[in-house]
Amino acid sequence: MTESLTGQNTRRRYEIAEDVLRRNISGGLLPKGLVLLEGPIAEILQISRAPVQRALQALESDGLVHRFKGRGYLVGPPGTGIEPDRTDIKSLGLIIPEHADEALQSRSSWERIYNTVESDVAGCVVFGQYRIIEIELANHFRVSRTIVRDILTRLRERGLVRKNQSSHWIAGPLTAQTVKDHFVLRRMLEPQALVSGANDIDRDALSGLLDRLVTLERRDVRDYLDDLEDIQARFIATCILATPNEKLQDLIRNNLLPVTATERLLRRLGLPGDPMLITELRLVVELLMRGAPAAAAAMLESHLDAAVNRTIAQMKIVAIIPGPGETAAYLTRVQE
Missing domain, CATH: 1.10.10.10 (Winged helix-like DNA-binding domain superfamily/Winged helix DNA-binding domain)
Structure with missing residues (x-):
């Protein structure tokens, strides 16, 4: 459904x-x-x-x-x-047009709720384990439990929540090991997608991406922290999701969700970015511009190896932070 x-x-x-x-x-x-x-x-x-x-x-x-x-x-x-x-x-x-507005709103209510729930969940799981109670979630958004179950099922498909032995919906904890697991999948999927879609990459988009990376590389990291999520998303869309394999695209998108959520939270907590990320992506793009997809894939693997180490190091810092000051009313901290 x-x-x-x-x-x-x-x-x-x-x-x-x-x-x-x-x-x-x-x-x-x-x-x-x-x-x-x-x-x-x-x-x-x-x-x-x-x-x-x-x-x-x-x-x-x-x-x-x-x-x-x-x-x-x-x-x-x-x-x-x-x-x-x-x-x-x-x-x-x-x-x-009125008919378009009505159609958009009737179809977007579920998605707007989903995006909020996804953001709420992603913002707390790095701090521990939380239970989501269906009726409380339904009451919070004033929607039916059918819609709530659809949302939770989608979150489970994307690896953000699960059901425990008591059939309770549980979010987190997002640990260093789960992050490593997601990066293992990234290393398996993304270089393969890059190579398979190299001939389909939009050259104008690739050139624009390179120019943007070069510009950012010249700036102080503090000046482009807010651009990191956007530039990484642009890199994925341009270089990785160009693969014609739609199943592979879906696997990559879903696997990236918890990774992106973790990185967003770490930035929100004020943890510093690493300028090497921009340099690494720039090297991948340059190799693609030169028509060397195999070398670009190898560079991408090196980037992912460095990225997981950066993320784990930052999560160790978060481990000493007591936790979020406030969470959504439908999220209840579970003692582990």
């Missing part, structure tokens, strides 16, 4: 988002050169970034938008020398 709910509805949201953006571009409301970012569009449509990303990719394939050296897409065809216009899209009054 969860797969049907998430899979079909995500595709429909992507189609609706694409249609809304296409109409606003053709109608001139979104002018040529306007920078389109996934986050603000997702906020306007009240959906997640994933369907917005797919919608922008579809518009790019039709030549209505194109990538550039900065973040996001520019409205207009590539190769025309359009200058970026960074006007806030929220100020333009995006026209959303």
Whole structure:
């Protein structure tokens, strides 16, 4: 049931988002050169970034938008020398047909709740083990227990929660060993995906990614801490998820969820970033630009080996922190 709910509805949201953006571009409301970012569009449509990303990719394939050296897409065809216009899209009054708005909201309520629950869970599991009680979760969001079970099932599929012997829903603890396990899978999956999709990588996107990494590498790490999650996501989307193997794409995405959540939490706690991360990714991208996917995959393996060591070292620091000051009401700390 969860797969049907998430899979079909995500595709429909992507189609609706694409249609809304296409109409606003053709109608001139979104002018040529306007920078389109996934986050603000997702906020306007009240959906997640994933369907917005797919919608922008579809518009790019039709030549209505194109990538550039900065973040996001520019409205207009590539190769025309359009200058970026960074006007806030929220100020333009995006026209959303009533039927599209109703369709988006009826399909997005489940996803908005899911994203919140995922964030709540990911923010506490590094501190220990927590129990999630279905009825309390349902009451917290004022939704049915059917929706709650769908959400929890999806979280279990992504490795963020599990059921114990008493059939209680348990989140965490996220330990050094579980992090190592996820990185073992990353090392098995991601280099293989990089090699298998090397010929399908968007060269313009790859070039833009390289320029962005070079720019960040020249800056002090304290100046780009907020960019780390975005640049890593862009690297994964451009270099790893270019593989035509959709099953492999799904495995990689799901395995990355707890890893990304851990790194996000560590940054939220103020732990310093390592500038070597940017250098390592830049080396991978440079090798891809030179047409050396095997060497790029080997460099990616070295990057993942270094990344797991960095993450474990930071988790040792977190181990001496007492825990989050406040958690969601439906999360109850379990004594281990």
